[in-house]
Amino acid sequence: MESVVAGRPGNGNVVCDLDGVVYLLGDPIPGAGQALIDLDTSGYAVLFVTNNSTRSPETIAARIEDLTGYPARPQQVIGSAEAALTLLxxxxxxxxxxxxxxxxxxxxxxxxxxxxxxxxxxxxxxxxxxxxxxxxxxxxxxxxxxxxxxxxxxxxxxxxxxxxxxxxxxxxxxxxxxxxxxxxxxAGKPHPPIRRLIRQRLGPGPVWVVGDRPETDLAMAKAEGWVSVLVLTGVVGGADEIADGDEPDLVLASLADLPEALQS
Ligand SMILES: [Mg+2]
Missing domain, CATH: 3.40.50.1000 (HAD superfamily/HAD-like)
Structure with a gap:
């Protein structure tokens, strides 16, 4: 299995949630596609990890491209259905x-x-x-x-x-x-089955987890010692909604702000 999933690897890995981060139902988050392209071209390996089990990685990759313009490949997508099947x-x-x-x-x-x-x-x-x-x-x-x-x-x-x-x-x-x-x-985030699948596909370097849900995305980052980034385009509308002790390493209004945040 290839260990480096995209881009010109070297800077590390961005593990990106989908619902509430890249899109909401059939609407892209504004600027998400350009942000993903920028991350790719500046050398981050991008992996999409979703707890949504309704679609296959092929369908999800096509949906990311349709909605945002970023040409995602199925190998970049891990869903909780695949994680569940690792238990059988x-x-x-x-x-x-x-x-x-x-x-x-x-x-x-x-x-x-x-x-x-x-x-x-x-x-x-x-x-x-x-x-x-x-x-x-x-x-x-x-x-x-x-x-x-x-x-x-x-x-x-x-x-x-x-x-x-x-x-x-x-x-x-x-x-x-x-x-x-x-x-x-x-099986899904933040539990071990999906974390094992992610670890198998990471390239070298640090890992940033970008998500909208504290109890899954942020908890997974914490459990693995990865950097947690909360975006406010999904289930959490403001940093004040986070329980004490669950604070992420970074809070951004949107995925669109991530490339710039990683440069500073
Ligand atoms: Mg989400």
Whole structure:
């Protein structure tokens, strides 16, 4: 596997969150694309790491380019669905899915079969499911109660959009947790499975983590000893909303301000 993902490496790595940092739903954050191009050309290796499990790395890379103009490659993208599948081996399963295409593609690549039968499921993998039904929730809870492994891609409470904060995967995980009485294993930020995937793809030099969510992005940076950068374009609107002890190393209004901040 290539260890250096982009740019003319040498200055270090920028591990960039997506929702609330690069875009909000279908709207790019103003200046984000140019900032990514500037980081690339000034020698930072850029990696996109998202807890969103609804899309594959290929689809996410295309979406970054469509929305911002920055030509992201799938190898630069790590999602929580891939991280979740590192908890299973080929042939494990079958798994019942609460979620979308991102989880299903990661399962296919990992060699894990899908089932809709709660009594046949050896695992339940949960992410954001925008067409979640009571029936699917019921079957997931039945499977977990019956002993299937309960794997959450992430537990983000909300999903930032231009219309405010919508329910995130964490809301769906919580419903299954309450209904089954069992806690999930969690794959995404700030937990170890996704951190292991990131470490495997970092180039040499320091690591800056840019994110909008303190309990995932900033907590991950802290756990790894990486530099944390909070941007105010997502779930947090002001530095005063951060709990004492959780303060990032740097607060920026937007990703657009990062290239200049790294030069100083
Ligand atoms: Mg985010």
């Amino acid at each position: 081996k080929a042939g494990d399963g079958p798994a019942l899915v609460v979620g979308g295409a991102g989880i299903r593609q990661a399962m296919e690549e990992a060699g894990v079969q899908e089932t809709d039968d709660p009594w046949a499921a050896a695992a339940v993998i949960v992410g954001l499911d925008t067409s979640l039904s009571y029936r699917r929730l019921r079957d997931a809870a039945i499977a977990v109660r019956a002993g299937a492994r309960f794997i959450a891609t992430n537990t983000d409470a909300t999903y930032p959009t231009p219309d405010g904060l919508w329910p995130g995967a964490g809301a769906m995980v919580a419903a299954i947790e309450v209904a089954s009485g069992i806690h999930p294993e969690i």
